[in-house]
Amino acid sequence: MTGKLVIVGTGPGNPEQTTPQVRDAIAAGEQFFGYAPYLDRLNLRPDQRRMPSDNREEISRARAALDAASKGASVCVVSGGDPGVFAMAAAVCEAIETGPETWRRLQITVLPGVTAMLAVAARAGAPLGHDFCAISLSDNLKPWELIERRLRAVAEAGLVIALYNPISKARPWQLATAFKILREALPVTTPVIFGRAVGRPDEHFAVVPLGEADQQSADMATCVIIGSAETRIIERPGMDPLVYSPRGVGI
Amino acid sequence: MTGKLVIVGTGPGNPEQTTPQVRDAIAAGEQFFGYAPYLDRLNLRPDQRRMPSDNREEISRARAALDAASKGASVCVVSGGDPGVFAMAAAVCEAIETGPETWRRLQITVLPGVTAMLAVAARAGAPLGHDFCAISLSDNLKPWELIERRLRAVAEAGLVIALYNPISKARPWQLATAFKILREALPVTTPVIFGRAVGRPDEHFAVVPLGEADQQSADMATCVIIGSAETRIIERPGMDPLVYSPRGVGI
Structure with missing residues (x-):
């Protein structure tokens, strides 16, 4: 059988x-x-x-x-x-x-x-509304140098970045290093979204500029979305802002 | 109100x-x-x-x-x-x-x-099992030169690529050009997946090597997934092959 x-x-x-x-x-x-x-x-x-x-x-x-x-x-x-x-x-x-x-x-x-990035993006507005990528920050299964190279390549190419597995007890420094690399390629005002357990009672959700992004805002169940240089924030009275990446660029 | x-x-x-x-x-x-x-x-x-x-x-x-x-x-x-x-x-x-x-x-x-790429990937096995990106091939809202630059950047960085809006009556040549660019950066044996209406009665699903990928296999409702150099095919007797991207690379 x-x-x-x-x-x-x-x-x-x-x-x-x-x-x-x-x-x-x-x-x-x-x-x-x-x-x-x-x-x-x-x-x-x-x-x-x-x-x-x-x-x-x-x-x-x-x-x-x-x-x-x-x-x-x-x-x-x-x-x-x-x-x-x-x-x-x-x-x-x-x-x-x-x-x-x-x-x-x-x-x-x-x-x-x-998948997590879609739920976090929906909570924020539409940060994945333009070209984007998903990268695992875990260097258990690939060399850290490769992750760094990929982060630089996609940030320079203008893709929004969703980071999975951003941090864990065994990988305590990688997310801070990733933010450092991304600050070299992107404006410090680029929106960074931390989303954990979105839609559950223990939800954690925050939007901060890349210049202030702190790896302590993430745990292993967090999905971190880093905008592109085009990603925008719409402030709204009495409500969370909307974060979105315009569908068009350079036209 | x-x-x-x-x-x-x-x-x-x-x-x-x-x-x-x-x-x-x-x-x-x-x-x-x-x-x-x-x-x-x-x-x-x-x-x-x-x-x-x-x-x-x-x-x-x-x-x-x-x-x-x-x-x-x-x-x-x-x-x-x-x-x-x-x-x-x-x-x-x-x-x-x-x-x-x-x-x-x-x-x-x-x-x-x-989203479409997740349904197409599930139908195929696990082609998005490693770092990947989603790129719209429509040049209605961004310059074609930018799309070409992004395709080269992500292929060279080793990301699997999901293409949305691959073709339409108003955009007849872009997908063939994208395949040409990707053939310069990836092995001709790289698996390419065409998935349309997956899970519906009018499903179209095919896996071909990049060297033989033909834009006529796609319409505007197709999601096209192009593997990385690591993406593999597992042949199975009497069943569709499984296409997957290993979780690890270079370790």
């Missing part, structure tokens, strides 16, 4: 932002593999099995999930946000490529979700 | 990928402004008013929506995908910034959705 494996993205955290397609896949799953806090959000039934793991064990988690599916289980691999953006879909693919031939015969489905 | 304005993203087109939050906002809306085909998907009630417009009339549509809200209506501005990604949220912000002071007092809410 051959099982199947579904990789789902539950969205930014507010259950009202989880798609019906993902909810249905969760209802149909038997075994759930994921970072423990993501599994905690699912309200699983007693007959559904939780297989939590630490957030730095992505490949071993992917292998365990594929192994369970190859034994006939209906397996659900759970990511927050979208599973294809710095999350479990790439880890599962990597495990399949380097794993036993039988894993290539499994039915694999990836169900998209609302 | 002051109304309110909600800007929603309905996702890639499959209603199962529209978030409950967006469905609720649509159910609560009185007047709906958007590109006609997007409004057609909403199944509005007879008491809800459709205000369709052409897809090149974003700013006048935004102004009409803001005007209706300022007269007290509960207005819903509708985008496909996510409203913050090359869609209506930036147009509404732009209209507010250049419009009457009263528009700054309106309650504006942006509700995120699953």
Whole structure:
């Protein structure tokens, strides 16, 4: 018997932002593999099995999930946000490529979700309204020099930048260094948005100029969006400002 | 009396990928402004008013929506995908910034959705599993020279590239030129994904090497994802291959 494996993205955290397609896949799953806090959000039934793991064990988690599916289980691999953006879909693919031939015969489905930068951008206005990029600031899986080179290239090219994995206990200085590099390429007035747990009760949200951006405003669950030189702030009486990147530039 | 304005993203087109939050906002809306085909998907009630417009009339549509809200209506501005990604949220912000002071007092809410590149990526595997960018290929609102410069910069920096608005009747040659530029910076074997209407009955989906990528595989509703030099293809017996970008590089 051959099982199947579904990789789902539950969205930014507010259950009202989880798609019906993902909810249905969760209802149909038997075994759930994921970072423990993501599994905690699912309200699983007693007959559904939780297989939590630490957030730095992505490949071993992917292998365990594929192994369970190859034994006939209906397996659900759970990511927050979208599973294809710095999350479990790439880890599962990597495990399949380097794993036993039988894993290539499994039915694999990836169900998209609302990734963090989209939720943070919506909270702010429309900072991703023009060309933009998403860069993981984690140097666990790529050299820091490459990250620096990419930050310079995209800032000079005029792209808005969404930073994922901006900081952690094991990576305490990288975000401050990134801000320093970006200050060399962008005006100090460029809006920087810190968004964490947007739409949840523990939301943290702030907009500051790049010249004052402090890495202590972020934790590992924060998405940081740095505008381009075109990104604008609209002040509004009694309300948060709107931050947006105009659709056009140079015309 | 002051109304309110909600800007929603309905996702890639499959209603199962529209978030409950967006469905609720649509159910609560009185007047709906958007590109006609997007409004057609909403199944509005007879008491809800459709205000369709052409897809090149974003700013006048935004102004009409803001005007209706300022007269007290509960207005819903509708985008496909996510409203913050090359869609209506930036147009509404732009209209507010250049419009009457009263528009700054309106309650504006942006509700995120699953943007096209996430749905296309999920269909393919995990091509956005590493650093990536989203670039609109439309030179209606920025000079073509700037687009060329950005394509070169991001390809050389090793980012996966999602192209929005790749082609239209008024812009017939830009996508072929983009492929030509990218062939100078990337291996001809780099996977290129064409995804249109993913998850809908009229889905078109194809993966080809960059050396063979043909702009005729795209129309204006297609999202084109071009891998980086690291992006890989896993062949599978009797199934579509998996395309993914490894989480790590150079380590």
